[in-house]
Amino acid sequence: MSAAPTLQSFIAGRWIGQHGAQALRSALDGHVLAYSHEERPDFAEAVDFARVQGLKQLLAMDFQQRAARLKALALYLAERKEQLYALSHHSGATRADSWIDIEGGNATLFAYSSMGRRELPSGNLVHEGPAIPLGKQGHFAGSHILVPRAGVAVHINAFNFPIWGMLEKFAPTFLAGMPCIVKPATSTSYLTEAVVRLMNESGLLPAGSLQLVIGSTGDLLERLQGQDVVTFTGSADTAAKLRVTPNLIRNSVPFNAEADSLNCAILGPDVSPDCEEFELYIKEVAREMTTKAGQKCTAIRRAIVPARHIDAVATRLRERLRKVVVGDPSVEGVRMGALASHDQQRDVTERVRQLLATCEQLLGASDGFTPVGDGVAEGAFFAPTLLLARDPHAEGGAHDIEAFGPVSTLMAYDDLDEALALAARGKG
CATH class of the missing domain: 3.40.309.10 (Aldehyde Dehydrogenase; Chain A, domain 2)
Structure with missing residues (x-):
């Protein structure tokens, strides 16, 4: 059996990580599938690359163009799904289990592509609702106009859906013209890394629109500003700890947590x-x-x-x-x-x-x-x-x-x- 590979982070347009750290084992027989990497990414560089290159590239397109990219990306991944099924097998998943993760993830790309093409205009501005009178004489009125946030989305995801969990957040973020930095749960990050590699190889991703962190987020959350957002999926305990990160509170960074519930x-x-x-x-x-x-x-x-x-x-x-x-x-x-x-x-x-x-x-x-x-x-x-x-x-x-x-x-x-x-x- 060949030596297990070292997974890499995708930061500022390049793959980072040569030296193995944590061993990630097959859930089926315990053999080592891969290692997380020892090197620590430069999160200042990652955030700056997203703000400068990512935003510039994404906003050079409009809603319709980004929606078209999502559809093309879904078709590209669909043609290569069998290699993802083969890898997903090691997470202990049956074919039906993997279908939820792989096909479900692709379905979100198709869904948001369709939503963008049907419901959003050309350009990067959405006029929401009619003008609302603000005075009795009709001299003042207001109307809501929505524009893309000039910030970065950080997506921290759970272990149980390493593909779908990433794509369901990436799709609306991309459509909205916002670059994202994805941090999958380490235990199944070998699947997320495989998908990000395919997405990058497709040539459909504008530079800086998607970055990947394997391992710890380090000081990433401390580098965010008010126009950025954080989304989290995982345990309620971890969500509570991250939500009170001093910098997130200080800059009123929106934090959305999808935590566990006992259904x-x-x-x-x-x-x-x-x-x-x-x-x-x-x-x-x-x-x-x-x-x-x-x-x-x-x-x-x-x-x-x-x-x-x-x-x-x-x-x-x-x-x-x-x-x-x-x-x-x-x-x-x-x-x-x-x-x-x-x-x-x-x-x-x-x-x-x-x-x-x-x-x-x-x-x-x-x-x-x-x-x-x-x-x-x-x-x-x-x-x-x-x-x-x-x-x-x-x-x-x-x-x-x-x-x-x-x-x-x-x-x-x-x-x-x-x-x-x-x-x-x-x-x-």
């Missing part, structure tokens, strides 16, 4: 085990637990069901989850792959341990969990895990602790008001 699915009080809706409920909870090994912001973390049906739901869910074949997605019949990294495997294990302080386990690794495939013993696999809250109203537990994997907690309710109160405890 739920409520089985209606009028649904009995012999109803079609009951089977749909079981199927959906199991699907959300196992798609991308439960590593989705939309995954169902709490299954809230009528107390009189709690045993029936538990039985049917256990039956369905036991049939899920977990292992290397290249093996025929495998329906669920690994968690995206060994760090996530450790994190989910710890979160389940915390949940067991207020829950009992109905299904988990102790129920004969054996992933299939070669080398899987060194992989980041995790068993589908079903818990039951002893007291759904207790503090903490599944209302506050998220095991970001194939884990869901059953909760019983007596009436719909109680179900809605439990749902609201998940916040977000």
Whole structure:
């Protein structure tokens, strides 16, 4: 096996990074896929390049031209998607899981291209709404005019969608004429780097419109100004820490966080085990637990069901989850792959341990969990895990602790008001 490559940052039009630092391992068998780089990018240079070259190049085009570039970029990536599927496999993703990330990311490029071509004018100015009178005599009036921000967008993304997560933010930023600096989660940054390389090779990106940071953001946030923006996807804890960066507060830099929420699915009080809706409920909870090994912001973390049906739901869910074949997605019949990294495997294990302080386990690794495939013993696999809250109203537990994997907690309710109160405890 050849030596693992060192990933590189794309800063000021050149690729930076020669010396390996953190090892990034395959979620399937643990072998080293790549290394992050040791060198620290010059973030002053990155921001200046975006402000000068990026803005100049982007605003030399108008909405219509940038929309056309997005469509061309989507077509270019679509023709090369199989190499992304091959790499995505190492994140533990099945073909269906990777489809969400790869095809979903491309779909956002197409969607924003279409939106730009249909809804935005030529030029770089949008007149929003009619003139509004501001005085009784009609001597004064006002109207909103929107123009591109003369700043830089910093996108800090999560590990679970390294392609789609980047492209869904890049597309509207590019359309709006704003250069961006992307910082993917390190554990799956090998996928983001592969996409950025393809985007750069396409020749469709104006200089400075997209830069990539592998590893730490260093002092990047300290170099931003009031016309810049920061977007973040990830944990609520990390969002809270970044939001109070002194420079962001001092310069009132807009900070938008898409943090985790503990989603739920409520089985209606009028649904009995012999109803079609009951089977749909079981199927959906199991699907959300196992798609991308439960590593989705939309995954169902709490299954809230009528107390009189709690045993029936538990039985049917256990039956369905036991049939899920977990292992290397290249093996025929495998329906669920690994968690995206060994760090996530450790994190989910710890979160389940915390949940067991207020829950009992109905299904988990102790129920004969054996992933299939070669080398899987060194992989980041995790068993589908079903818990039951002893007291759904207790503090903490599944209302506050998220095991970001194939884990869901059953909760019983007596009436719909109680179900809605439990749902609201998940916040977000």
